[in-house]
Structures are given as C-alpha cells and as structure tokens.
Amino acid sequence: MSFDHSRRRGARSPFSSLTAHGEPWVWLTAGSLAIAVLMIVGLLGFIAIRGAATFWPQPLVEVTLRDGRQTLGEVTDRERVPQPSGEAGVPLERQLIRTANFELTGQHYEWIAADAIQASRLPEWATAVERLEGGRFHGFPVRLLRDGEPVATGAAAAWREYLQIRPAVRRRFLEACRIDRRDRGNLQQQLREARLDVVAAGLREGPESAAVATAEAAEQALAARVASLSEELDATTERLRAENRAWAFEFTTADGQAVVLPVAQMVQAWQPNRLGFFGKLAVYGARWQEFLTDDPREANSAGGVFPAIWGTVAMTLIMAVLVAPFGVLAALYLREYASGGPLTAAVRIAINNLAGVPSIVYGAFGLGFFCYGVGGRIDELFFQASLVADNQSTFGAGGLLWASLTLALLTLPVVIIATEEALAAVPKSMREGSYACGASKWQTIRRIVLPRALPGIMTGLILAMARGAGEVAPLMLVGVKKVALDLPIDGTFPFVHAERGFMHLAYLIYDMGFQSSNSQAAKPMVFTITFLLVAIIALLNIAAIFIRSRLKRRYVMQQF
Amino acid sequence: MPRDTEQTPPAAVLNEQPAAVGDRLLAVANGEDIPSEVHDRVREETPVLEIDRFSLWYGRKQAIHSVSMPIPHNQVTALVGPSGCGKSTLLKSVNRLNDLVQNVRITGDMRLNGDSIYDPRMDVIDLRKRMGMVFQKPNPFPMSIYENVVYALRIDGERNRGVLDEACEVSLRGAALWDEVKDRLRDSALGLSGGQQQRLCIARAIAAEPEVLLLDEPCSALDPIATGKVEDLIQELRGRYSVLMVTHNMQQASRASDYTAFMYLGRLVEYGPTSDIFTKPILRETESYVTGRFG
Numbered sequence: 001m002s003f004d005h006s007r008r009r010g011a012r013s014p015f016s017s018l019t020a021h022g023e024p025w026v027w028l029t030a031g032s033l034a035i036a037v038l039m040i041v042g043l044l045g046f047i048a049i050r051g052a053a054t055f056w057p058q059p060l061v062e063v064t065l066r067d068g069r070q071t072l073g074e075v076t077d078r079e080r081v082p083q084p085s086g087e088a089g090v091p092l093e094r095q096l097i098r099t100a101n102f103e104l105t106g107q108h109y110e111w112i113a114a115d116a117i118q119a120s121r122l123p124e125w126a127t128a129v130e131r132l133e134g135g136r137f138h139g140f141p142v143r144l145l146r147d148g149e150p151v152a153t154g155a156a157a158a159w160r161e162y163l164q165i166r167p168a169v170r171r172r173f174l175e176a177c178r179i180d181r182r183d184r185g186n187l188q189q190q191l192r193e194a195r196l197d198v199v200a201a202g203l204r205e206g207p208e209s210a211a212v213a214t215a216e217a218a219e220q221a222l223a224a225r226v227a228s229l230s231e232e233l234d235a236t237t238e239r240l241r242a243e244n245r246a247w248a249f250e251f252t253t254a255d256g257q258a259v260v261l262p263v264a265q266m267v268q269a270w271q272p273n274r275l276g277f278f279g280k281l282a283v284y285g286a287r288w289q290e291f292l293t294d295d296p297r298e299a300n301s302a303g304g305v306f307p308a309i310w311g312t313v314a315m316t317l318i319m320a321v322l323v324a325p326f327g328v329l330a331a332l333y334l335r336e337y338a339s340g341g342p343l344t345a346a347v348r349i350a351i352n353n354l355a356g357v358p359s360i361v362y363g364a365f366g367l368g369f370f371c372y373g374v375g376g377r378i379d380e381l382f383f384q385a386s387l388v389a390d391n392q393s394t395f396g397a398g399g400l401l402w403a404s405l406t407l408a409l410l411t412l413p414v415v416i417i418a419t420e421e422a423l424a425a426v427p428k429s430m431r432e433g434s435y436a437c438g439a440s441k442w443q444t445i446r447r448i449v450l451p452r453a454l455p456g457i458m459t460g461l462i463l464a465m466a467r468g469a470g471e472v473a474p475l476m477l478v479g480v481k482k483v484a485l486d487l488p489i490d491g492t493f494p495f496v497h498a499e500r501g502f503m504h505l506a507y508l509i510y511d512m513g514f515q516s517s518n519s520q521a522a523k524p525m526v527f528t529i530t531f532l533l534v535a536i537i538a539l540l541n542i543a544a545i546f547i548r549s550r551l552k553r554r555y556v557m558q559q560f
Numbered sequence: 561m562p563r564d565t566e567q568t569p570p571a572a573v574l575n576e577q578p579a580a581v582g583d584r585l586l587a588v589a590n591g592e593d594i595p596s597e598v599h600d601r602v603r604e605e606t607p608v609l610e611i612d613r614f615s616l617w618y619g620r621k622q623a624i625h626s627v628s629m630p631i632p633h634n635q636v637t638a639l640v641g642p643s644g645c646g647k648s649t650l651l652k653s654v655n656r657l658n659d660l661v662q663n664v665r666i667t668g669d670m671r672l673n674g675d676s677i678y679d680p681r682m683d684v685i686d687l688r689k690r691m692g693m694v695f696q697k698p699n700p701f702p703m704s705i706y707e708n709v710v711y712a713l714r715i716d717g718e719r720n721r722g723v724l725d726e727a728c729e730v731s732l733r734g735a736a737l738w739d740e741v742k743d744r745l746r747d748s749a750l751g752l753s754g755g756q757q758q759r760l761c762i763a764r765a766i767a768a769e770p771e772v773l774l775l776d777e778p779c780s781a782l783d784p785i786a787t788g789k790v791e792d793l794i795q796e797l798r799g800r801y802s803v804l805m806v807t808h809n810m811q812q813a814s815r816a817s818d819y820t821a822f823m824y825l826g827r828l829v830e831y832g833p834t835s836d837i838f839t840k841p842i843l844r845e846t847e848s849y850v851t852g853r854f855g
Contacts, residue, residue: 429699432657436774437712437764438689447715452702554748555702 044534051531054524055287057272057280060126060138062254063097063112064119071110072126072138072254073097076520098520100128100136101253108135109520122273125155127251129261130268130287132297135518139251139259147246159271162249166263169244173264176240179233181485187226187233194219200385267303291528295485300508301516305529310487311400311480311502312536316469318404318498319411323468324461326408327415328450334416335423336445348420355413363474366406371398371478375499394499398479400488401498406478407471411464418463422456423449451555458548462541469537472506480507482515505533585845588825593625597842599832602819605632608802609654609772614668616646616653618661623649625826626668631772636794636803638817638834640810640850646826647806648696651774654804655691656684673771689716692765693774697781698757700749700764705741708749708760712768727767734800735763736793755786759793766801773797775805779812791816810850814838822846 058074065071077096093114102108129137143153144161152161198219201211247263268290270283294304338344375395379387383394395401426449434444472480481501488500509529516522584594607630616624624646631637639647652658654670656677670677677687689712701708709728710718718724728745732738737759741752749760758778765773775794779787794816797803807813813820814834821831822845830837830846841847 427699429695429697430701432660433693433695433699433701433761433764434711435657435660436655436688436691436693436695437715438685438687438768439711439715440685443715447703447711448701555750 047527047531047534050524050527052528054528055284055291057128057270057275057283059122059272060128061097061120062123062126063117065112065116066118067116070254070256071097071099071112072123072140073099073110074128076109096520098136098138100138101259102135104253104257104259108518124274125159125271126273127159127269127271129251129266130302131261132265132267135298135302135521137251137259137261139253142250142252142258144263145248145250145260148248150250158249162263162269165247166266169247169263172240172244176237176244179237183233184230185486187230190222191219191226194222196385196389199389203384203388292532296483296503299517300483300512301518301522301525305503305505305508305532307485307487308503308505308508308529309532309536311484312469312505312533313540314488315400315404315407315475315502315504316465316540318400319407319468320461320465322404322408323411323415323464324457327412327460327464328419328457330412331416331419331423332445332450335420336441336449351413351416355417358473359410359471360473360477362406362410363477366402366409366474366478367398370402370405371396375399375402397499398477398481398501399499400479400502403475403479403502406474407468410471410474411468414464414467415457415460418460419453419457422453422460425456426452454555455548455552458544458551462544462548465540465544466537469540470506470533472504472510475504475507480504482507482511505529505536509533584829584843585824588827588829594827594829596628596828597830597832597846598629598828599830599836599842601833601836602630602632602831605630605635607631608633608673609804610671611650611654612669612671614650614653614670615666616649616658617665619663623826624653627823627826627828628668629821629828629831631802631804632819633802634799635818636798636805636816637819637821638813639804639806639821639823640808640813641823641829642849643808644825645823647823648776650823651693651776651804651806654772654774655688655693657693659684689768690771691774692762692768692770692772694758694761694765694776694778696777698754698761700752700757700760702750703748704746705749705752705760706745709763709767711764716768731763731767732760734766734797735759736789736796737763753786755782755789758782758786758790762790762793762797766797771802773801773803775803777806777808780808787812810838810852814850820850822849824849 058076060072061075062070062072074097075095076098078093079096080091080093082091094111095114097110097112098108099105099110100108123140125140127139127141129139131137141155141158141162143150144158144165145151152158194215198212198215201209201215205211241264244264245262248260249263249266250258250260252258268283268287272280272283275283291304292309293306295307296305297303334344334347338347375393375397379393379396386392386394387396430448430452431444434448439447479501481503484501484503486497486500488497488502490497509526512522512529513519513526587594609631611627611629611631613626613628614624615622615626627646627650639650641647649658653666654672654677658664658666666678669679672687672690676682692712701711703711706724706728707714709731710724713724713727729738729742732741737756740756741747741760749757752760758781762773762775762778778794779790782790791812794803794805798816798818805813805817807817817834819832820834820837822829822837822841824845830841830843832841837846838850841850
C-alpha cells in the first residue's frame, strides 16, 4: 500500500501537480482582474491628472524670435516634426505657445520652431488676464487709470492698487448683472403674463368682450408701473457701471503695444512667474471656484459650468425619483403576483431587451411622445395664449421634466431587473414565517419582503443613476441646451420650471470638444469637465451606497 | 420542494437487516398501503386537531398517504421518522402553507377544534392566525425584537400601545427570553444569537394565543446549549399549548413530548404515548427506528 503510494507520487510530473492545485487558474483569473483594474485606474487617473491640471497657473515665457518679434505665453505642448523639405536629419522641435491677445494677433495659439527662438526668459511681472470677452490676455502691467488719469504708475504700484480696488469693482459688476438678470427679468415676465392674459381673455370670451378690455387696462397699468420701475433700475445699473467704467488698467504687450483693459472686464488676473507655491495654489483655487460657481461665457469656452452641474444633478435626481417607484412596482407585480406562464417569461425577455435598445431611440421616443404628444396637449389645454400670441411652446418642447422622464424610461429595465433579483433573494423562510403569522400577501410584501430587498433595489437605482447621468444622445433631443442660464428652480413664481431647457455636463463635453471655435483652449477644459462629471456621478453613487449600507446593516445582517 | 417519496426505497438496507425491520416497512417501500397502529390512549384524549384520511400530492408524487391522527389538546405531540417521510409536509398542511407551493393536490381533511381546515369557505388568513409556527432555521423578520414579537398583532391592525407592550412582555416571558432582551427591545432581532432568535420565533408564534403551535424541527439548526434551552421551553409550554412538533432527534422526542407518531414514506406507522413508543411499541419496525437500528 505504502509502496504504491510513493511510486504514484514519484511518477507525477511537476505540471500535473500545478494543474491539480489549480494554480494556473488562479493566475489567469488574477491576471484578468489586474488588467481590468489597471484599465479603470488608468482611465480615471488620466482624466483626473489632465482635468485637475487645467487651472494650475503655468509660467509665462517671453520668447524673442530671430526675426526680432517678441511674444509672451504659456508653453502648452512640444513635439518633434520631420524636416520640412523631407531631408534626412534631426527632426525639428517646435513648441505650441498660448500667445493669447486674439484681437491683436488673430490667434490664440502659435507653433514656434525651436531654431527660430533666439532667447526666452521668465519676466517677473508677466500677467495673465482672464477677460469677460475676447479670451485670455498676456502682457505687462503699466499703470492703473481712473477716468483716463493715472492713479498708480509702475508695475508694482499699479498692481497693488488694482488688488485694492478690484473687490469693489467686482461687487458692482455682479450687482449690475444681478439687477439685469433677475429684477429686469421679473418685470419682463410680469409684462408677458399681462399680455398673455389679454390674449387668453380674447380666446375665451371673444375679441370684443369686457374681459379683454379689463385685461388690457390691467396690462397698461402694469406697463406704466414697469416703465417707471425699469427707469429706476436703469439708473442704478448705469451708476454702477459708470463707477466701474472709470477704472482701467493699462498693459503693454510683449511686442510693445499699449492695451487698456477696463477693470470690470478682468475676471481673473495672476502673475505666475512671481508666485510661489501657495500663491499659485490660491490662483488655482480661485479659478476652480469660478469654474464651479459661475455661468459660462463666450459660447461656453470660458467661465464656469454651474448651470450644467445643476442641470446634471437635478436631472439625475428627478430621474431616480421617477424611476424608483415605477420600476419597483413593475418588478413587484412581475415577481410576486404574475403567474409564471409564458406571458410572464415574454414580458421578462422584452424588459431585458429594452435594456439593450440604443439610447437615441429613447430620445426619439421622448421627443415624439413626451414633448410633442403630452407636452403639446398640455400647451393646448393650459398655455394656449402663449402658443397663439408668441408661437412659443411651454411644455411642448424639450425640458427638464421630459428629459428626466425619458431617462427614467431608459433606466427602467435596469431597475426592474435589479429589483426582481433582490425580491427573489429574500429568503423563503421569511415569507413563510410571515404567512404563518397570518399575514396576507400584501402585508408580507410591505413589511418583510420590501424592507429586506431594499438594499438590492438601491443597487439597481445606483446602476440606473450611473447610466442616466452619463447619457447624452437622448438628451440632445428632449431638452438639453447649449446655453440655458435660467435654472429650472428659481425665485420667480411658480419657482419650479420643469418645462425649461437645461445644461448638462456630458453634453457640454461634446459641445466644447467638437463645437468650440477655440479648440486648443477647449481641450483642457474638456478634461476638466469630464473629471467633474465623473466626480459628480461618483458622489451621487457614494451617497446611494452609503444609504444602502445603512439599510443593509438594518435589514440584512447575517443570522449567525 | 417535491420530496422523493417514490425514490430511496432502502431495499438493500432492508434486505440486509430483515430481522430488525419488519414487513410493514418493506411493504411501504414497495408502495403498498399499511394500516396505522394508533394506541388507544391517544383516542381517549380530547383532540384539538384531527387529521382525517389526509393525502397530499406534489404534482404526480404522493407525499402523504391517507394519514389519520388526532392531536391531543394541551399536549406535546412529536412526529418522528426518517428524512423525506412527509413529517414537515404534514405540518405545513396544518396551516396550509403548502398552498404556496405550485401543483399541490390534497384529499381528506383536517379539523381544528371542529372547523374544517380545507373547507373552501375557510379563510386561510384567519386560519393561520389561529396557529403559530416555528421553522427549522430561525427566521426573525428584519425589524426590532419588539416588532417581531407583536408582528401577528400588528398585521391584525392592533395599534394600542398598552396591548402591544403587554403581548410583547407576556410572549417573551413565555418564550423564556424576556430577561435577556428586555433592555434592547428596540434593537434589530437579527443581532440575537441563533438560540435567542429561535426562542424569539417561538415568542412570535405564541403572541397571538394560537390554538395549536407547530414546531418544525425547531432545534436542528442550533448548538447543544441553545437546543437545551429550547427543549426546556417546550417542556414549559406543555400543558398550556397544544404543540405539534417535527423532530429528527429521538432523545428530543422522548424528553420533550407526550405523544409520538412514527411516519415512514408518507404513511403513519405507529402513534402512541411517548413512553410506550420508546419502551414497548406495538411494532418491531417502530422499535428498530427509535432505537436507531434503522433510519
């Protein structure tokens, strides 16, 4: 017996022992996982690094060319290109320099060959200015002007003085904008409503009726009041703007041209070559803050993305709120009540297939059904005046509500499937225990099955949110706008404007990456927005996972 | 969960031990019907539940073959027998939990205090409220200890705090769990140990004052100490509740029950007072099973 045993062992090859232990399988599975992890980490890392670096102040290099021209800018890229004439030899190096000052040179960026550069240095006072209009400006501060008279001359003195007056100028600027946008917008809204009342009265009781006359009188009274109010507003904004207009900053560009910038036009300004690490960090923070909280400018190529963040989060949350009850109820019927016949199986297959339908199909459906169908009918019934008077649809066009509904439809299969699985995973012993206590089916579902299945349902919802928040194609048909500064929730009655169009980060990526006129400047922004979108989706998911883990602790603890 | 009643005829085993296993088991293994030996003393008791020529099929497989047995009032009755003999199925037929299984067909009837359980006019929900059931594996609901105990009252629409509190305390005391959990009634029941969970399930089952308490192998998933506690509890319930208990454990049946029924492949073989079944059964087959020589 023992002899046999030892002989068998001796005959066994090292490979057979490996396969017997299953080690190659461990390597294979571990390798697959490692590759998957590497891809995920690599992708996220790439986006995070490129996205986070966008706002870090780069040094401004003053380049003197062999032809005597001087230019000031950030080196954003370097590459080697073959000799132009096709000769053999060392490839030429060239640099992409962000020269800014578009209104003077007609270009934002310039490729400069290395052998054309005579000298380059980092001048201390080189200043980068982010302007309201016209893009970036690079130059050297000369003096600060008030009403054309110099207040401070010399780079250091002018800069010091600028930093002193800037907060007040910025405050006045924002105040004027706020008055224009909100107060004046309110007045316009009231006027429009009064005008629509007239049209509505005409539609309701005929053009000659007394109601029309009353409405017209009301409209005229309002118009008079609005006129006086808006004169007051005009006076205020004019005063604020006049105060701001007085202040201007004179710069000189690298090649010696004098440029006078109104201080109100300067959104951000920094001198990267003078700044230490913490100074740069402060600029970095300020630029991030502007990016996160401001409205976009210049066809979305500059400024912030606040409306898009808002739109993305609002749409995702509304979608989740819509899809959750709907999907859970459908899954409940399918799993708990429907008999397991061929019809149920067919419905289940159909739902699974629905999860694979291209999202643009949902967009087309949403446009046809929600916007034109449901929305059009709502307009006819409740907003006819607007349709007749302005030929303007209210609910009959894309908007936040319709986009959320479309995406809810899109993610419905995910939620149904996940919920069904969660319901199936509720132990049979628990249901039996409940039935044995004399509970009815609905009582068992409500008190035992649903609480126990909640974490699984949350998982489905997380998947749905992750899918919905990153979806672009259907949104382009049902409500996403290139620019929509009026948020769907604001201070004007009725406060929630679900019919309004909205901005969305994922669409902004497409818009900025492929529709921007200044594509070089847009490139880092695309990374930053992608980074932001991923971060927001991650944040939403982490919140949901946190809720799920709390539910799990409460309802699904191990029994032993 | 169709049981293979036709399968597993331990013919080989039977053939090896013809002396120990009598002809009745061989006959059953061959699919023949046998008369049940029911001791006279069983018939002298007042029955709370009467099982009357009850048969049950899962699809085309017959799991219970015309079982007739009275369950005495306020006594503990144990159902013993090898795996797959239909004990649990019989138990679940009492509160009609088998209704939930597809393709179940029954003939015969059961009567709970005279009311026909399988009467078409019988409201199943009402029926189940008159019984309590405890399962093999502790199955506390995902809620607090308190809510677990008063679950039956809650689903009945009871909202009065005083009534609920009292029922909770009485039931937990009845299940010998009160002292261990009285300070954490609001904690999740899932945090209790296995033995505590099973006693909680017993408390839940007795909270609605059931006419019959059905225990389906209540100790099979517990460690010896927890088993001991649950057995002590069953002893205490004796005299106050009518208990019908399925068990695999012969010692448990002999310790904790007043009456014992031996089932084999869906048939009732012998049914009598526990002491008689374990010491002087009528049939040799029963003796060989309870002494562990077969099964």
